[in-house]
Amino acid sequence: MSKKGFIFDIQSFSVHDGPGCRTSVFFTGCPLQCKWCANPESWENRKHFLFAEKSCKWESGCRACRDACPNGSIKFDENGRISIAYDICNRCETFECVGVCPNNVFKQCVKEYTVEDIIKILRRDFSNWGPDGGVTFTGGDPLIQHEFLTEVLKQCRHWQIHTAIETSAYAKQEVFLEVLKYINFAFIDVKHMDREKHYEGTGVYNDLILSNIEALVKSGWKGRLILRQPTIAGYNDSDENALQLIDFMNRNGLYEINLLKFHRLGETKWNQLGKEYEYHDHGDMTKEKMEHLQEIYLDHNIACYIGDNTPF
Numbered sequence: 688m689s690k691k692g693f694i695f696d697i698q699s700f701s702v703h704d705g706p707g708c709r710t711s712v713f714f715t716g717c718p719l720q721c722k723w724c725a726n727p728e729s730w731e732n733r734k735h736f737l738f739a740e741k742s743c744k745w746e747s748g749c750r751a752c753r754d755a756c757p758n759g760s761i762k763f764d765e766n767g768r769i770s771i772a773y774d775i776c777n778r779c780e781t782f783e784c785v786g787v788c789p790n791n792v793f794k795q796c797v798k799e800y801t802v803e804d805i806i807k808i809l810r811r812d813f814s815n816w817g818p819d820g821g822v823t824f825t826g827g828d829p830l831i832q833h834e835f836l837t838e839v840l841k842q843c844r845h846w847q848i849h850t851a852i853e854t855s856a857y858a859k860q861e862v863f864l865e866v867l868k869y870i871n872f873a874f875i876d877v878k879h880m881d882r883e884k885h886y887e888g889t890g891v892y893n894d895l896i897l898s899n900i901e902a903l904v905k906s907g908w909k910g911r912l913i914l915r916q917p918t919i920a921g922y923n924d925s926d927e928n929a930l931q932l933i934d935f936m937n938r939n940g941l942y943e944i945n946l947l948k949f950h951r952l953g954e955t956k957w958n959q960l961g962k963e964y965e966y967h968d969h970g971d972m973t974k975e976k977m978e979h980l981q982e983i984y985l986d987h988n989i990a991c992y993i994g995d996n997t998p999f
């Protein structure tokens with residue numbers, strides 16, 4: 688039977704996630720939990736929902752979701768205002784809350800796909816891509832569902848589809864190298880060179896990530912690798928961190944990095960998932976500071992692209 692995977696979005700016509708025009712497939716599941724994550728709905732590798740509390744018309748007396756929920760997870764306070772008891776909600780298979788709400792307060796954000804479902808969508812999009820385009824697997828981190836991903840990648844090879852991945856590289860080395868065999872282009876995030884600071888920001892140490900990148904280079908992999916760093920003021924924007932990363936890149940013959948300026952596009956989703964967002968009032972990078980970091984890389988013969996300016 689065909690393997691199934693959890694996917695939280697599929698976007699056609701992506702132009703910043705690899706060469707040409709691409710279809711981006713967003714996998715759920717991530718081994719990191721970055722405090723600034725723009726896609727926190729991707730963390731759990733299962734179906735779940737976003738909760739747009741502000742759209743609830745509780746004043747009208749509607750309690751349809753509460754009455755439908757089999758677990759008693761939906762509560763109303765003494766003023767009638769709604770909340771979710773996330774510790775009780777088990778993301779029941781039926782998602783009664785999503786179906787009954789007349790105001791789309793609950794939105795299911797993860798769906799299950801077979802390998803054939805994905806390939807059908809890619810083949811549908813094929814004519815949009817042009818000669819350089821293809822598919823980008825992103826997330827979350829697609830490596831979490833590596834068995835499903837590998838099956839999809841084998842089919843991509845069969846159909847001669849160009850493949851790219853955006854990954855943390857935080858996976859068992861044999862898994863990482865096996866998946867990358869089928870990948871033509873990779874963005875790999877290095878959030879911080881200091882292992883304690885990496886842990887502080889993401890919940891994991893960076894040792895496995897760095898050793899996987901080294902192993903990939905040593906394996907003679909033929910794809911194009913660009914390191915990536917979400918750049919956050921007060922966290923990883925120091926000259927020292929840039930110089931350490933340059934040293935790592937030089938030792939491994941890597942010469943391209945993409946710096947992404949911190950943004951808060953995910954903040955609403957943190958709230959809708961009942962999670963606390965720490966970065967609502969700090970982390971902003973100035974244009975000058977981004978350019979200063981870019982200069983450091985350029986001075987050390989590393990091609991450094993800011994934001995969407997990566998040449999593909």
Ligand code: SF4
Pocket residue numbers: 755756757758759760761771775776777778779780781782783784785
């Ligand atoms: S997912 Fe299921 S358990 Fe959770 S709030 Fe909705 S209906 Fe209740």
Ligand code: SF4
Pocket residue numbers: 742743744745749750751752753769787788789790791792793
């Ligand atoms: S069903 Fe929708 S509108 Fe009605 S109380 Fe629940 S969330 Fe609010």
